[in-house]
Amino acid sequence: xxxxxxxxxxxxxxxxxxxxxxxxxxxxxxxxxxxxxxxxxxxxxxxxxxxxxxxxxxxxxxxxxxxxxxxxxxxxxxxxxxxxxxxxxxxxxxxxxxxxxxxxxxxxxxxxxxxxxxxxxxxxxxxxxxxxxxxxxxxxxxxxxxxxxxxxxxxxxxxxxxxxxxxxxxxxxxxxxxxxxxxxxxxxxxxxxxxxxxxxxxxxxxxxxxxxxxxxxxxxxxxxxxxxxxxxxxxxxxxxxxxxxxxxxxxxxxxxxxxxxxxxxxxxxxxxxxxxxxxxxxxxxxxxxxxxxxxxxxxxxxxxxxxxxxxxxxxxxxxxxxx
Amino acid sequence: xxxxxxxxxxxxxxxxxxxxxxxxxxxxxxxxxxxxxxxxxxxxxxxxxxxxxxxxxxxxxxxxxxxxxxxxxxxxxxxxxxxxxxxxxx
Numbered sequence: 001x002x003x004x005x006x007x008x009x010x011x012x013x014x015x016x017x018x019x020x021x022x023x024x025x026x027x028x029x030x031x032x033x034x035x036x037x038x039x040x041x042x043x044x045x046x047x048x049x050x051x052x053x054x055x056x057x058x059x060x061x062x063x064x065x066x067x068x069x070x071x072x073x074x075x076x077x078x079x080x081x082x083x084x085x086x087x088x089x090x091x092x093x094x095x096x097x098x099x100x101x102x103x104x105x106x107x108x109x110x111x112x113x114x115x116x117x118x119x120x121x122x123x124x125x126x127x128x129x130x131x132x133x134x135x136x137x138x139x140x141x142x143x144x145x146x147x148x149x150x151x152x153x154x155x156x157x158x159x160x161x162x163x164x165x166x167x168x169x170x171x172x173x174x175x176x177x178x179x180x181x182x183x184x185x186x187x188x189x190x191x192x193x194x195x196x197x198x199x200x201x202x203x204x205x206x207x208x209x210x211x212x213x214x215x216x217x218x219x220x221x222x223x224x225x226x227x228x229x230x231x232x233x234x235x236x237x238x239x240x241x242x243x244x245x246x247x248x249x250x251x252x253x254x255x256x257x258x259x260x261x262x263x264x265x266x267x268x269x270x271x272x273x274x275x276x277x278x279x280x281x282x283x284x285x286x287x288x289x290x291x292x293x294x295x296x297x298x299x300x301x302x303x304x305x306x307x308x309x310x311x312x313x314x315x316x317x318x319x320x321x322x323x
Numbered sequence: 324x325x326x327x328x329x330x331x332x333x334x335x336x337x338x339x340x341x342x343x344x345x346x347x348x349x350x351x352x353x354x355x356x357x358x359x360x361x362x363x364x365x366x367x368x369x370x371x372x373x374x375x376x377x378x379x380x381x382x383x384x385x386x387x388x389x390x391x392x393x394x395x396x397x398x399x400x401x402x403x404x405x406x407x408x409x410x411x412x413x
Contacts, residue, residue, distance in 0.1 A: 138363055139363065139365070140363065140364050140365055140366065141365075142365075142366070142367040142370060142373060159351070159367055159369035159370055160351075160369070180372060181367075181370045181371075181372035181373050182364075182366065182370070182372060182373040182376055198376040200375055200376045200378055201372050201375060201376055204372065205372070206370075206371045206372050212371075
């Protein structure tokens, strides 16, 4: 199971979540192990039966005020018990100033303690989004990801089939490259698949015969993107005379990544077939479908309507009574 | 046929660009589908850029999985390439 050290959490999120450390002891060997968070609430009253200590702990306005109402001796005792659990870290929200004995106890027990000016509810939603992203399942896939007319298209196919050449063609036509050869995929909330590139490769590409080229310096920042949601898969295959390819597009196939099914088109490759144009059209067709216009279905309906009309016309031409 | 083998990078510079190119060249001689597993990464051994993302330094262990009729030969050739330090001196 994935775990994030509090130190790397703090380094990455301090600006986004507006965190200031009050005690940074023990940051390197405390870990966040879950996307869930816990508001300390009831635990402060001494009820520890369901104390989810392994989660990131949040102290809001209510909790801090409650701690202030306690007798100093009792407060010390409760804090000592709570902080002896293996907590990852504590965040005090809403610009609240935590009681001095909380800060000293946190330092003593090596529990990182942060404050943030963000109000509790907002902070909870912000940190949940952040942790969801961090803990999202991740994988890599051999393929090429582009943004074509705003549609994230993942091109798959065997090595040497021409994915990179096809991508180059699309970039030349004004579309944007996200990643070539190796695509990092994260599954975010609502089963969204977000594709991005490797920090090492960035926007370099290998074109057989040319070697390594840099799309950003050749085509400019307008030709690249850092990440894009994957909405359509194009699988390139060698043309096989015996295979039946989809001729209608009435029932698009799908490609499964994690448990998300993405519409997929299998495009046979043959010299002289302009793949870039086919992919552009696939992207535009996908947008049409999103707008509620299903070309193949509309066409089928239209043919059906015309056949009925023709039938009616012929029937009306027949002499009456002789049916 | 599927053959899996873990191998270590033993040359001084690790899997740098030229070494990766050699690896891709060897992998491409075989019909088998060859993958490299390292951490969360699954990389096609026939793709140069993919291999570069491994940034595998000296001492790194990577796992090769070859799948196809010549999988055994492919793994043997890769083993030899890595043992020969990609034809480099050190």
